[in-house]
Amino acid sequence: MRSGGGLVRAQGWLSAATRFVGGLRPGTLEMVFALLLMIPFILVPPRYASTAPWALVLELLICLAAGFFGRWPVTSGCLVGLGLTAMAVLVTFVFDPSNDLRWSSFAVAIPLISAGTHGRRTLQGLLAVWYWLVLTVIEMAGHFTANDFIAAATIWGVWVGLFILVSVLIRRIADERRALQAARLAAVQSQRRTIARDLHDTTAYATTSIILRAEQAKLRGVTDPDMLADLDYIIAAGRRSMRDLRGMMETLRRNEPDGGADVPPSPWQIAPLDEIVDRRLAELTDNGFRASAHVEADLDSLPESVSETLAKVVVEATANMVKHGDRSAPCSIMIESDGDEVEAVFINTPATTSRLGRQQSTPLGLVGARERVEALGGECSVTSTSPTWVLRARIPIGV
Numbered sequence: 001m002r003s004g005g006g007l008v009r010a011q012g013w014l015s016a017a018t019r020f021v022g023g024l025r026p027g028t029l030e031m032v033f034a035l036l037l038m039i040p041f042i043l044v045p046p047r048y049a050s051t052a053p054w055a056l057v058l059e060l061l062i063c064l065a066a067g068f069f070g071r072w073p074v075t076s077g078c079l080v081g082l083g084l085t086a087m088a089v090l091v092t093f094v095f096d097p098s099n100d101l102r103w104s105s106f107a108v109a110i111p112l113i114s115a116g117t118h119g120r121r122t123l124q125g126l127l128a129v130w131y132w133l134v135l136t137v138i139e140m141a142g143h144f145t146a147n148d149f150i151a152a153a154t155i156w157g158v159w160v161g162l163f164i165l166v167s168v169l170i171r172r173i174a175d176e177r178r179a180l181q182a183a184r185l186a187a188v189q190s191q192r193r194t195i196a197r198d199l200h201d202t203t204a205y206a207t208t209s210i211i212l213r214a215e216q217a218k219l220r221g222v223t224d225p226d227m228l229a230d231l232d233y234i235i236a237a238g239r240r241s242m243r244d245l246r247g248m249m250e251t252l253r254r255n256e257p258d259g260g261a262d263v264p265p266s267p268w269q270i271a272p273l274d275e276i277v278d279r280r281l282a283e284l285t286d287n288g289f290r291a292s293a294h295v296e297a298d299l300d301s302l303p304e305s306v307s308e309t310l311a312k313v314v315v316e317a318t319a320n321m322v323k324h325g326d327r328s329a330p331c332s333i334m335i336e337s338d339g340d341e342v343e344a345v346f347i348n349t350p351a352t353t354s355r356l357g358r359q360q361s362t363p364l365g366l367v368g369a370r371e372r373v374e375a376l377g378g379e380c381s382v383t384s385t386s387p388t389w390v391l392r393a394r395i396p397i398g399v
Helices: 002-022 028-043 053-067 073-093 103-117 121-140 146-219 225-253 273-286 304-324 364-375
Strands: 290-296 330-337 341-348 379-385 388-396
Touching: 028 053, 028 103, 053 073, 053 103, 073 103, 073 121, 103 121, 103 146, 121 146, 146 225, 146 304, 273 290, 273 304, 273 330, 304 330, 304 341, 304 364, 304 388, 364 379, 364 388
Parallel strands: 290 330
Antiparallel strands: 330 341, 341 388, 379 388
C-alpha cells in the first residue's frame, strides 16, 4: 500500500511539475539550468583558471550558449558544439585539465533534453553524435590509446543516452497530460451538446407550442380585455424566453467537437416511432394544416439507432412546418424503406412571414437532426424552391 501511495504521489508531483514548466515562457527553463551550471565556476574556480583564464571563459560561454537553446535551438546547439570542439583542441594540444571536473561538458544535457522534449528528434540525433564524439576526445585528454577511447566513449555514451531517455520521459508525460486535457475538453463539449439538444427537444419545443396556441386563441377572437392582455403577456414572455433559449443553445453548441452521436436519449425518444408520426400528424392538423402521411415501411423493425434518429427528423421537420408553414397549403410526410435504407420526405409551403419572427428562426433543431443522420452514414438535405420546402433524409439500415 505504501509503494502504491508513493507512486501516486510521484505521479502527482510529475504532473504538477509538468504544469509548472508548461506555464513558463519558452526558453526560461533552459536558461535557469544554464545559470545553475555556471555557479560552480564562480564558487570554486578550476585549477587552471589562474594559468588559462581564457579556458574558464570558454566554459562559461558554453554554458551560456546552452541556455539560449529554448529560443534559438539550431544556433545555440551549434555554438555549444563549437565551444566543446574548441575545448577538445585545447585539452589535446595546449593543456591537460584532466584532474578538474569540466562542468561545461554537462551543458550538453540542456540542448539534448530540450530538443527531445519539443519533438526536434532530427536535431537531437545530430547534436547527440557531435557532442558524444567531442566529449569522448575531451575525456581522453590527449591520451589516444584504445583503452582510453573505449572508456571515454562508454562513459559519455551512457550520459548522452541518459539525457535522451530523460527527454523521452518528459515528452511522454507532456503528451499524456495533453491527451487528458483533450479528453476532458471533449467530455465537457459533449455535455454541452447534449444539454443544447435536450433544451431544444423539451423546453424550446414546449415554449414554441405555447406561443402558437396563444396566438391561435387570440386570432379566434377574444372579447374579454383581461383575457386579451393575458394572451399578449404570454406571447411576449414566450418570445423573450425563446430568444434567451436560442442564445443559450447557440452558446452551448459553439466550438463543439465533430461527431457526438453517442448522447443520452431525449425524453421524446421513449415513444415508438409510429406513435411519434401519428402525434406529429395530429399536431399539424390541430394547427390548421391539411396534413397527410404515407408510410411504406415497417417502423417497428428498424434498428434502435435508426428509429431514434428518424424520430428526431420527424419531430424537427414537422415543428418547422408548424412554425414556418402556410396553413392554407397542403403538407405531407412520406416514409419508405427498401430494406437497405429508410427515406423520409417532408413537403410543405412556407408562409410569407414566419409567425415566430426572425429571432426564433435559427434552425438549431434541423442542424441537430442532420448531425444525427450523418453520424449513421446517412444524408439529410433541405431545399426551398418556390413554392415548396422539402426536407429529405436517407438513413442506412444496416449500420
